[in-house]
Amino acid sequence: MTHTRSSRPSTTTGTSDAANQAFVLLRAGFTVAPIVFGVDKFVGLLADWERYLAPWADGLVPGTAHQAMLVVGVVEILAGLLVAVRPAIGGYVVAVWLLGIIVNLVTMGEYLDIALRDVGLMIAALALARLAVSPASRAAQAAQDAR
Numbered sequence: 001m002t003h004t005r006s007s008r009p010s011t012t013t014g015t016s017d018a019a020n021q022a023f024v025l026l027r028a029g030f031t032v033a034p035i036v037f038g039v040d041k042f043v044g045l046l047a048d049w050e051r052y053l054a055p056w057a058d059g060l061v062p063g064t065a066h067q068a069m070l071v072v073g074v075v076e077i078l079a080g081l082l083v084a085v086r087p088a089i090g091g092y093v094v095a096v097w098l099l100g101i102i103v104n105l106v107t108m109g110e111y112l113d114i115a116l117r118d119v120g121l122m123i124a125a126l127a128l129a130r131l132a133v134s135p136a137s138r139a140a141q142a143a144q145d146a147r
Contacts, residue, residue: 019134026128027087030094034080041073054108083128091129098122 040046049072050065061068079097083090098118105115 016135019131023087023128023131023134026091026124026131027083030087030091030125030128031080031084034076034083034094034097038073038076038078038080041069041076052105052108052111052114054104056107057104088129088132091125091127091132095122095125095129098125 037046041049049069053065053068058065058068061071075097079090079094082093098121102115102118102122105111105118
């Protein structure tokens, strides 16, 4: 009888390795993406960001929609940097930020596909925050910080 290998790890070490790999992927993604999107609020290569700002949200902040997007860009850059240095906190910050984006988009009644995508990203950011406090992730983070 031929024994096929399971794709699931059977040891604690294998599970820890998988959790650490997931943590590293999520940490890298939630560091790079917010920084790139934040910088793009200043250069405007990826999107016309102002069109995604709900009128009610634009009314809450002083200045123009463009100026609001510049503030958004700064917050996104800071959130990405926070994920890089403190992912256990940064993951929650990004999740709350994404929730705000979701509310903004849903209340516009437009871009619901983007809002749905951001729900998935929010769940991933929450997973990052949880993985950041796992023993394997703490060990990996300590090793990275020591370099």
